[in-house]
Amino acid sequence: MPVATAYARVLFVGPDLAQGSLAELFQRQLLALRGAVALADIVDTSEGFDGLWQRVTTCIEGAELPVLLLDLDPNSSSPYLDWLRSELQRLAEPFGKSDQLFVATTKQGEQVDIGAVCGLIERPELHLGCASVPELPSAHAWSCIPTHSYRVLLCNGPRCTRRGALPLWKSLREQLKAAGKLECEGGVHITRTQCQFPCDQGPTLSVYPPGAWYQVRNQAELSRVINQQLIGGQLVPELLMRPLD
Numbered sequence: 001m002p003v004a005t006a007y008a009r010v011l012f013v014g015p016d017l018a019q020g021s022l023a024e025l026f027q028r029q030l031l032a033l034r035g036a037v038a039l040a041d042i043v044d045t046s047e048g049f050d051g052l053w054q055r056v057t058t059c060i061e062g063a064e065l066p067v068l069l070l071d072l073d074p075n076s077s078s079p080y081l082d083w084l085r086s087e088l089q090r091l092a093e094p095f096g097k098s099d100q101l102f103v104a105t106t107k108q109g110e111q112v113d114i115g116a117v118c119g120l121i122e123r124p125e126l127h128l129g130c131a132s133v134p135e136l137p138s139a140h141a142w143s144c145i146p147t148h149s150y151r152v153l154l155c156n157g158p159r160c161t162r163r164g165a166l167p168l169w170k171s172l173r174e175q176l177k178a179a180g181k182l183e184c185e186g187g188v189h190i191t192r193t194q195c196q197f198p199c200d201q202g203p204t205l206s207v208y209p210p211g212a213w214y215q216v217r218n219q220a221e222l223s224r225v226i227n228q229q230l231i232g233g234q235l236v237p238e239l240l241m242r243p244l245d
Contacts, residue, residue: 014072157195
């Protein structure tokens with residue numbers, strides 16, 4: 001593994017790093033700690049990873065190696081890091097350079113601690129290589145479709161989050177658990193999603209069956225959908241989304 005000072009490029013990778021309040025704060029702190037040159041090494045993944053793959057390919061083709069990717073995704077996890085490393089390995093293998101790519105992460109929640117992130121650069125013992133990523137097992141004990149009567153998708157996209165979707169998600173889980181309906185036979189399987197698109201009517205909660213799309217703006221409206229639709233089996237017409245004129 002290369003020592004920290006040997007990296008030709010350090011990339012700061014994650015969502016919401018290009019614009020918005022968190023991006024403004026992050027960029028200001030990064031500028032103070034590492035100078036203006038570091039701002040060019042920010043890779044925003046809010047819209048996907050194509051930009052990251054292109055940046056890494058450019059580094060490989062330009063012999064700007066080795067490269068360290070600092071993962072700043074607030075939802076980072078071990079499976080996510082395994083996927084990221086395996087994709088980087090696949091990308092670099094045709095060039096014979098997978099041993100020149102490294103990943104490091106610090107889980108700080110929604111607020112990025114830029115001091116801790118930059119401190120990772122000087123801690124090579126915490127950097128993960130991309131040359132020998134474990135293969136994904138072909139089967140798991142949890143590979144069956146979970147039993148449920150309803151599937152609920154609650155949007156946690158940027159606009160719905162601004163309208164309070166995160167506390168609604170936590171409340172959804174807690175209320176269903178208290179009612180004995182959380183992810184069980186005859187119960188409700190719940191999933192957080194990115195943008196479901198009716199942004200101006202959000203937070204958006206869709207229920208299958210019957211394919212109903214609800215606007216849940218507060219705890220009271222969420223509780224109505226839970227009690228009347230998910231437990232009682234009846235639509236809540238007043239909260240159904242309407243086509244916009």
